[in-house]
Structure formats: C-alpha cells, structure tokens
Amino acid sequence: DADVTQTPRNRITKTGKRIMLECSQTKGHDRMYWYRQDPGLGLQLIYYSFDVKDINKGEISDGYSVSRQAQAKFSLSLESAIPNQTALYFCATSSAGEGTGELFFGEGSRLTVL
Amino acid sequence: LAKTTQPISMDSYEGQEVNITCSHNNIATNDYITWYQQFPSQGPRFIIQGYKTKVTNEVASLFIPADRKSSTLSLPRVSLSDTAVYYCLVGDDGVYNNNDMRFGAGTRLTVKP
Numbered sequence: 590d591a592d593v594t595q596t597p598r599n600r601i602t603k604t605g606k607r608i609m610l611e612c613s614q615t616k617g618h619d620r621m622y623w624y625r626q627d628p629g630l631g632l633q634l635i636y637y638s639f640d641v642k643d644i645n646k647g648e649i650s651d652g653y654s655v656s657r658q659a660q661a662k663f664s665l666s667l668e669s670a671i672p673n674q675t676a677l678y679f680c681a682t683s684s685a686g687e688g689t690g691e692l693f694f695g696e697g698s699r700l701t702v703l
Numbered sequence: 704l705a706k707t708t709q710p711i712s713m714d715s716y717e718g719q720e721v722n723i724t725c726s727h728n729n730i731a732t733n734d735y736i737t738w739y740q741q742f743p744s745q746g747p748r749f750i751i752q753g754y755k756t757k758v759t760n761e762v763a764s765l766f767i768p769a770d771r772k773s774s775t776l777s778l779p780r781v782s783l784s785d786t787a788v789y790y791c792l793v794g795d796d797g798v799y800n801n802n803d804m805r806f807g808a809g810t811r812l813t814v815k816p
Binding site: 647648689690691692695696697 | 735739744745746748788790797798799800801804805806807808
C-alpha cells in the first residue's frame with residue numbers, strides 16, 4: 590500500500606460543482622501539502638500545513654480551501670469548480686527535523702472540470 | 704524573485720553522462736540544494752541533497768562549488784528510463800513554502816537511443 594494515498598485518482602465534474610480531494614498518509618509526518626500541476630509546467634503550492642492546527646496559503650490558494658482533519662489526513666476542496674482548475678493535483682508529506690526533509694508524494698488526482 | 708534558474712530542456716544519448724546546472728545566486732547560509740525527478744503523471748521523487756562540495760549516492764552526484772551560487776546534478780551513463788523532468792530546489796531543509804523549496808519549471812531531459 591502507498592504511504593501517501595489520494596482519492597479519487599480521477600474525477601470529471603461540471604462547472605460550479607463542489608469537489609473534495611482527500612489525502613491520507615501512513616508515514617507519521619507532521620507536514621502535508623497540496624500542489625497543482627498543469628500540463629508541461631512545474632508544481633505550484635496551493636496550501637500547506639505543518640501540524641494539525643496550522644494551515645497556510647500557498648502561491649495559488651484562491652478558489653481552494655483545505656481541512657487538516659488529523660495528522661494523517663489533509664483534504665482539498667474546490668467550492669465551485671471552474672474549467673481552469675482542470676489539472677493534476679498532488680498531495681505530499683515531509684518530516685520536520687529529520688534527514689533531508691524529503692517530500693513524499695501521492696499518486697496524484699487528475700481533475701477535469703467541464 | 705526566482706531562487707533558481709535551470710535550462711528548460713536537454714537532450715542526451717544512452718550511455719552518456721548528463722550534467723544539469725542550476726543557478727542560485729541568492730542562496731542563503733541556511734539553504735540546502737535538493738534535486739527531484741518527475742516522470743509523466745507521477746509525483747516527483749527525491750534524488751539527492753547537498754549543502755557544499757560533493758555528494759554522491761547510488762543514483763547521482765551533486766557538485767556544489769565553494770561560493771554555492773550554482774550546483775550541478777550529474778547522472779552517469781543515462782538510459783532511456785532517465786527521461787524525466789529534473790527540479791532544482793533551494794531552501795531550508797524540509798521547509799516547503801512560498802519562499803523556500805519551490806518547484807520551478809524544471810529541466811526536461813530526453814534520453815535518445
């Protein structure tokens with residue numbers, strides 16, 4: 590089983606619908622992140638959380654919200670999806686103060702907004 | 704202000720050594736240099752990290768000159784499976800936020816037979 594699990598893996602929805610992408614991890618890491626990737630481009634940080642009571646906006650947080658329900662769970666919501674939010678979304682985790690601070694990514698959630 | 708600059712793309716052939724250079728002129732004293740590799744439709748994966756001089760692991764080497772204003776990722780004897788996007792990140796160890804450890808566009812490496 591993957592250490593960082595994202596659901597759903599693929600989702601097609603319509604403009605105006607509310608969508609939630611969920612992420613759970615078994616690595617025991619405090620830090621969790623949501624990234625967005627558009628075709629041919631790098632990753633852009635949407636939101637990040639360094640512990641359960643900590644939520645921070647990333648560089649492209651408009652139109653998104655998050656919830657850190659527990660250390661192991663971090664969900665991303667699109668309250669009213671629009672077509673330009675069509676992208677590949679990645680959840681990631683990292684550990685504070687251990688080793689290299691490596692990011693561990695989920696398998697990605699491909700979202701299409703029609 | 705971008706913290707890193709790297710070539711958009713590079714081509715190579717199987718069996719060759721590939722060197723990808725990243726510029727980070729404004730690197731801070733506490734910053735580390737970290738490289739990730741990303742295959743299509745997959746999340747990036749960590750390759751190597753260094754602070755100064757040379758670091759080597761089973762996958763790659765990382766060369767960092769004394770002034771730390773640039774770094775070079777070296778991939779020995781590449782194969783077709785090394786075709787991927789390579790990202791250079793600079794920042795405090797383990798802190799990924801709006802200022803540190805940002806993923807830019809990366810370098811798209813294409814390895815040809």
